[in-house]
Amino acid sequence: xxxxxxKREVPPLPEGIKIQMASRGALPGKEIRDLSEGSILDIVKxxxxxxxxxxxxxxxxxxxxxxxxxxxxxxxxxxxxxDAETETAWACFNPELLDSDEEAPIxxxxxxxxxxxxxxxxxxxxxxxxxxWYAHTLEPYPGMDWLKETF
Numbered sequence: 001x002x003x004x005x006x007k008r009e010v011p012p013l014p015e016g017i018k019i020q021m022a023s024r025g026a027l028p029g030k031e032i033r034d035l036s037e038g039s040i041l042d043i044v045k046x047x048x049x050x051x052x053x054x055x056x057x058x059x060x061x062x063x064x065x066x067x068x069x070x071x072x073x074x075x076x077x078x079x080x081x082x083d084a085e086t087e088t089a090w091a092c093f094n095p096e097l098l099d100s101d102e103e104a105p106i107x108x109x110x111x112x113x114x115x116x117x118x119x120x121x122x123x124x125x126x127x128x129x130x131x132x133w134y135a136h137t138l139e140p141y142p143g144m145d146w147l148k149e150t151f
Contacts (some may be wrong), residue, residue: 001150002147002148002149003147003148003149004093004145004146004147004148005014005090005140005146005147005148006145006146007142007145008069008142008143010141010142010143011031011142013085013086013132013133013136014136014137015136016084017040017136017140018059018135018136018137019035019036019038019057019058019059019135019138020021020058020059020060020061021035021056021057021058021059021060021061022034022035022043022055022056022057022058022100022135023055023056023111024052024053024054024055024106025044025054025109026054026056026069026108026110026113027109027110027111028110030051031044031110035135037121040132040136041132043055043131043135044128044129044131044132044135045128047070047124047127047131048124048125048127048128049073049124050074050124050148050150053072053073053109054070054072054108054109055065055067055068055069055070055111055131056069056070057131057134057135059088059138064075064081064084065083065084065085066081066082066084066085066138067082067106068079068080068081068128068130068131068134069081069082070127070131071106071108071109071113071115072106073104073105074119075122076104076105076106076117076120076122077092077120077121077122077123077124077127078091078092078106078115078120078128079091079092079121079127079130080092080119081134081139081140085096086150087150087151088148088149088150088151089148089149089151090140090146090147090148091119091146091147091149092119092120092127092130092144092146092147093118093120093145093146093147094117094118094119094120094121097117097118097120098118098147099114099118100117100118101116102116102117102118103115103116103117104116104117104120104132105120106120109123118147119147126141126143126144129141129144130144136140
């Protein structure tokens, strides 16, 4: 079942990093080993400027608890958070394309994934805020509307 979760007030960013794994894409060999506060700020900057077109973060090294994934092109961003415990996906979305079945022209880092156009956005600054929030909380950024789907 899909539902739209509206943005709400954003509390102060908590201290501490909760992710245990980050990589520049879905394939092995692109791991980001340093997950310090400084490294997270660097990742956020690279998402904001478009230097990282793909990113994956997870609370555990095997991605069994869930993950954040970002895949993008120069113009479009697909951003999704998967919570394995609740079997819930939170995705960015374009309200004008919610009824579309079109595929987004984004080259996936795993070479095979397909992203729905309805689950894309263009705001790199907002995507960077979502990445930073997730690294600190393992939760969807409250300052953005999300398309929530429970399986």
